[in-house]
Amino acid sequence: MRKTGFIAIVGLANAGKSTLLNALIKQKISIVSPKPQTTRDSIMGIWTDDDSQIVFVDTPGYLQSKNALGDYMLRSIDNATTDVDCILVVVDGHDGISDREIGQIEKYARRKLPLVVAITKTDISQAEKLLPELAKLNAIQGISEVYCVSAKRNKGVDELRQALKKYLSGDQMYFEEDDITDKSQRYLVAETIREKVLLSCENEIPHGIGVAINKMAWENGSWDIDATILVEKASHKPIVLGKHGAMIKNIGIHARESIQKLLEARVFLTLWVKVKEDWRNSPYVLNELGYTSKKD
Numbered sequence: 464m465r466k467t468g469f470i471a472i473v474g475l476a477n478a479g480k481s482t483l484l485n486a487l488i489k490q491k492i493s494i495v496s497p498k499p500q501t502t503r504d505s506i507m508g509i510w511t512d513d514d515s516q517i518v519f520v521d522t523p524g525y526l527q528s529k530n531a532l533g534d535y536m537l538r539s540i541d542n543a544t545t546d547v548d549c550i551l552v553v554v555d556g557h558d559g560i561s562d563r564e565i566g567q568i569e570k571y572a573r574r575k576l577p578l579v580v581a582i583t584k585t586d587i588s589q590a591e592k593l594l595p596e597l598a599k600l601n602a603i604q605g606i607s608e609v610y611c612v613s614a615k616r617n618k619g620v621d622e623l624r625q626a627l628k629k630y631l632s633g634d635q636m637y638f639e640e641d642d643i644t645d646k647s648q649r650y651l652v653a654e655t656i657r658e659k660v661l662l663s664c665e666n667e668i669p670h671g672i673g674v675a676i677n678k679m680a681w682e683n684g685s686w687d688i689d690a691t692i693l694v695e696k697a698s699h700k701p702i703v704l705g706k707h708g709a710m711i712k713n714i715g716i717h718a719r720e721s722i723q724k725l726l727e728a729r730v731f732l733t734l735w736v737k738v739k740e741d742w743r744n745s746p747y748v749l750n751e752l753g754y755t756s757k758k759d
C-alpha cells in the first residue's frame with residue numbers, strides 16, 4: 464500500500480518554490496520567472512511512485528495585497544496550508560534568511576505540523592554564508608528537518624522527496640497514478656503563455672498580465688490555440704506588441720515551443736493583446752481567467 468498525503472510549499476516570492484516543485488515531481492507544471500508574483504494560484508504537483516503519492520501544493524509567495532487578485536492569492540496560501548501533512552518552507556540560500564522569513568517560519572512552527580525547511584539555490588550560494596543561516600534555523604523550535612538543495616541543478620532533490628515521505632499520513636490515492644497536476648491543460652497553456660510574457664517584458668507590466676484562452680481545439684492531429692493577453696493599461700499594449708510586433712512574435716515563438724512540449728503535439732498558436740483596465744479588481748475577469756476559489 465502506498466503512503467499518501469499533501470505537502471504545502473511556502474516561502475517568499477522568488478525563493479524558488481515553483482522550480483523546486485517542478486524538480487520534486489520531475490515535470491514542468493508550475494511557471495517560473497525572476498519576477499515576484501509569478502505564481503498566482505495554488506497549483507498541485509503530484510508525485511506517484513511504488514510506495515507513495517505525494518501531492519505538493521505550490522503557493523504564491525507572501526505578498527502585500529493591493530487588489531482583488533492579491534486577496535485571492537493570499538487566500539490561496541491559507542487554503543493550501545490547511546489540512547496538509549507537512550509544510551515545506553523554501554528559503555533562498557543565496558539571499559540569506561531575512562527576519563521576515565524567520566517570522567513566517569516561526570508562525571508555521573507554532574502550528575504543530577511537521578515543518579521542513581529547504582534551503583535552495585545552493586549552486587549559487589557560498590557554503591560559509593549558509594552556516595550562520597543554519598544557526599538561525601537551529602534556534603527555532605518546531606522545525607523537523609533542514610535540507611540544502613539546488614532545484615536548478617537537481618542536487619539533493621531526490622533525498623528531500625524521500626525524506627518527506629515519512630510525514631505522509633494517508634493510505635488512499637487522491638489522484639490517478641499518471642496524473643501530474645490538478646489543473647487542466649487549458650490552464651497550463653494559459654500559464655505557459657503568461658510565463659513567456661513575464662520573461663520577455665520589463666518590470667512594471669507583468670503584474671498586470673492575464674491570459675485568456677479563447678479557443679483550444681484538437682484539429683487534424685494538432686492543437687489550434689487562440690489566446691488573448693490582457694493588459695491593464697493602454698500604454699502597456701504597445702510594449703507587449705513591441706516594435707513592428709517583434710515582442711509578441713517572440714513571446715509566441717517561445718510559448719508555442721513550450722506548449723508543444725507540454726501537450727506533446729504540434730501546436731498552432733494565435734495571440735492577441737487587449738486592454739482591460741483594472742481587470743485585477745474585476746470578479747468577472749478573475750473568474751474568466753480561472754482564479755476562482757473552491758473553498759469560498
Ligand SMILES: Nc1nc2c(ncn2[C@@H]2O[C@H](COP(=O)(O)OP(=O)(O)O)[C@@H](O)[C@H]2O)c(=O)[nH]1
Nearest residue numbers: 477478479480481482495496497584613614615
Ligand atoms: N541558481 C538557481 N536559481 C534558481 C533555483 N531555483 C530557482 N531559481 C531561480 O529563481 C527565480 C525564482 O524562481 P521561482 O521558482 O519562480 O520562485 P518562486 O517565486 O518562489 O516560485 C527564477 O529566476 C529561477 O530560475 C536554483 O536552485 N538555483
Ligand SMILES: [Mg+2]
Nearest residue numbers: 480481501502
Ligand atoms: Mg512560484
